Amino acid sequence: MENQETVVTPEEQQQRLIDQGLYTSEAVTVLSSPEELYNFWLDPTNFMTFTEQLEAVHQISETKSHWVWRALKGGKTIEWVSEIVEQKPYLLIAWRSTPESDLRLSGRVEFVPLNYHRGTVVRVKMAYDLPTGKLLNLIEKTLGESPHRNLKINLIKLRELFEAGEIPKVEGQPAGNKREHETKTALH
Amino acid sequence: MKAVCWQGTKHVEVQKVPDPQILNPRDIIVKITSTAICGSDLHLFDGVIPAMQKGDILGHEFMGEVVELGPHVKNLRVGDKVVVPFNISCGHCFFCHRQEYSLCDNSNPKPELAEKIYGHGASGLFGYSHMYGGYAGGQAEYARVPFGDVGPLKVPTDMDDEKVLFLSDIFPTGYMAAANCNIQMGDTVAVWGCGPVGLFAIESAYLLGAERVIAIDHVPERLQMAKNVCKAEVLNYEEVDVLDELNILTGGRGPDACIDAVGLEAHGTDLYSKYETAKMSVKMATDRPIALRQAIQACRKGGTVSIPGVYGGFLDKVPLGAAFAKGLTFRMGQTHVRKYMEALLEHIVQGDVDPSFLITHRINIEDAPDAYKTFLDKKDNCIKVVIKNH
Ligand SMILES: [Zn+2]
Ligand SMILES: [Zn+2]
Numbered sequence: 295m296e297n298q299e300t301v302v303t304p305e306e307q308q309q310r311l312i313d314q315g316l317y318t319s320e321a322v323t324v325l326s327s328p329e330e331l332y333n334f335w336l337d338p339t340n341f342m343t344f345t346e347q348l349e350a351v352h353q354i355s356e357t358k359s360h361w362v363w364r365a366l367k368g369g370k371t372i373e374w375v376s377e378i379v380e381q382k383p384y385l386l387i388a389w390r391s392t393p394e395s396d397l398r399l400s401g402r403v404e405f406v407p408l409n410y411h412r413g414t415v416v417r418v419k420m421a422y423d424l425p426t427g428k429l430l431n432l433i434e435k436t437l438g439e440s441p442h443r444n445l446k447i448n449l450i451k452l453r454e455l456f457e458a459g460e461i462p463k464v465e466g467q468p469a470g471n472k473r474e475h476e477t478k479t480a481l482h
Numbered sequence: 483m484k485a486v487c488w489q490g491t492k493h494v495e496v497q498k499v500p501d502p503q504i505l506n507p508r509d510i511i512v513k514i515t516s517t518a519i520c521g522s523d524l525h526l527f528d529g530v531i532p533a534m535q536k537g538d539i540l541g542h543e544f545m546g547e548v549v550e551l552g553p554h555v556k557n558l559r560v561g562d563k564v565v566v567p568f569n570i571s572c573g574h575c576f577f578c579h580r581q582e583y584s585l586c587d588n589s590n591p592k593p594e595l596a597e598k599i600y601g602h603g604a605s606g607l608f609g610y611s612h613m614y615g616g617y618a619g620g621q622a623e624y625a626r627v628p629f630g631d632v633g634p635l636k637v638p639t640d641m642d643d644e645k646v647l648f649l650s651d652i653f654p655t656g657y658m659a660a661a662n663c664n665i666q667m668g669d670t671v672a673v674w675g676c677g678p679v680g681l682f683a684i685e686s687a688y689l690l691g692a693e694r695v696i697a698i699d700h701v702p703e704r705l706q707m708a709k710n711v712c713k714a715e716v717l718n719y720e721e722v723d724v725l726d727e728l729n730i731l732t733g734g735r736g737p738d739a740c741i742d743a744v745g746l747e748a749h750g751t752d753l754y755s756k757y758e759t760a761k762m763s764v765k766m767a768t769d770r771p772i773a774l775r776q777a778i779q780a781c782r783k784g785g786t787v788s789i790p791g792v793y794g795g796f797l798d799k800v801p802l803g804a805a806f807a808k809g810l811t812f813r814m815g816q817t818h819v820r821k822y823m824e825a826l827l828e829h830i831v832q833g834d835v836d837p838s839f840l841i842t843h844r845i846n847i848e849d850a851p852d853a854y855k856t857f858l859d860k861k862d863n864c865i866k867v868v869i870k871n872h
Contacts, residue, residue, distance in 0.1 A: 459508065470489075
């Protein structure tokens with residue numbers, strides 16, 4: 295299938311988009327159509343509904359958007375401007391950060407429909423880098439998480455949102471021992 | 483409200499906690515009228531299940547009255563009487579569409595631990611550790627039920643709680659164990675373990691057309707119940723050689739299907755300890771599949787071994803060679819409760835089965851801590867404890 299050939303190896307990905315840094319990829323199958331998923335992904339404000347770390351996002355232009363992430367632990371923020379660099383309707387979207395951003399990142403998502411109503415595979419690749427090269431340090435200190443875990447958990451939440459119409463949660467439920475809050479979700 | 487809260491190994495307390503609230507649009511709130519203590523709650527009580535936190539509300543077998551509905555729940559009304567399955571299912575994922583409700587993809591808010599251990603996570607469960615989502619359980623006065631439009635089964639309001647309460651877990655669990663045996667006319671089914679699940683497996687094997695059911699245990703009251711109430715032939719494994727006896731009883735061929743309703747016998751696994759801190763690590767051993775070994779040896783060639791008993795980790799010395807040589811089929815897994823509830827309710831309404839025969843103890847919620855101890859020690863002929871709220 296044509297869209298499957300758009301998948302690149304980590305090596306190609308890094309060469310194409312970033313010289314050095316951290317590469318991560320993950321996939322999830324969602325019972326929905328490539329059209330719906332693609333359209334959803336194109337609107338950055340939709341990410342507020344399932345991305346836990348996302349503090350704010352707004353559209354600057356047709357292809358540019360401004361993102362603010364807040365660490366779950368510590369509360370530090372990190373900001374970047376993302377620009378869509380490639381777009382094939384219902385097949386793929388690729389983006390990268392602009393030079394004025396706090397960090398360099400690039401990513402692409404591909405939507406691969408399955409036969410027999412088995413849904414659509416959402417395949418994401420992300421690469422991060424910092425001019426200083428102290429990437430992992432920053433990710434851990436600022437985001438407090440591993441990029442791969444973040445990606446995986448957020449893709450699970452995307453599936454939950456699409457299939458179940460809501461994201462399961464236990465924060466706010468009762469517990470004994472005067473526990474004020476339930477532990478946060480999978481990210482903790 | 484009052485709730486039974488886990489405090490640590492062999493320690494539960496009844497505490498005052500806040501009433502549950504609607505947190506998601508598909509939630510409902512149930513005012514609990516009856517709730518049971520399950521054999522698998524004893525694994526929590528024993529401290530062998532990891533990822534528990536002090537204050538967790540226990541209980542996954544409950545029923546009651548709907549008192550509040552989330553805005554997206556359209557199939558229920560306030561005042562409906564419902565029985566709630568122990569597993570939480572979204573109703574719309576790949577697995578829910580196949581009625582494999584216990585494998586639901588979207589109901590566990592904390593899927594990571596199970597994914598690490600098992601490769602993939604399963605559905606969220608009420609009151610059964612943070613590996614299964616950390617959902618507050620139903621040994622309380624109220625419970626929040628996520629995806630309330632999928633799991634809860636409406637039952638007639640004039641129906642006695644005691645007749646339908648066990649649709650929440652153990653009756654469907656015994657039934658799925660028997661259904662997994664693919665019972666044919668003339669079949670003999672052997673059941674290891676005459677606890678609640680084993681007893682319902684016996685009842686269900688007959689419902690599904692088994693000609694004979696042979697039950698194996700060593701607790702006299704349980705064997706008696708298997709024989710007198712469920713009409714099984716019984717073997718006390720302390721008195722007879724089970725394999726010899728089964729062979730003779732089946733004319734040398736062996737039972738057509740064998741059900742292991744014993745499971746992990748409250749022993750955890752060393753696999754867990756990797757993910758759990760030192761408090762868990764000491765008592766970890768591999769699961770001891772004694773019943774499973776016998777079931778494999780006993781089963782006739784080409785037969786089915788069905789495993790409703792809960793296993794957690796690695797099995798030691800499972801005779802896979804015997805299973806291969808005899809061409810056995812294995813079926814297992816957490817029960818897809820919702821798949822079986824309607825059919826079983828119909829059996830109850832028709833009078834084919836009255837599940838209340840199992841109940842040996844009826845208590846108030848304040849007495850739950852004592853009941854856990856009685857149940858754990860198998861004192862006072864304790865088989866099933868039901869907590870009644872007034
Ligand atoms: Zn149970
Ligand atoms: Zn589901």
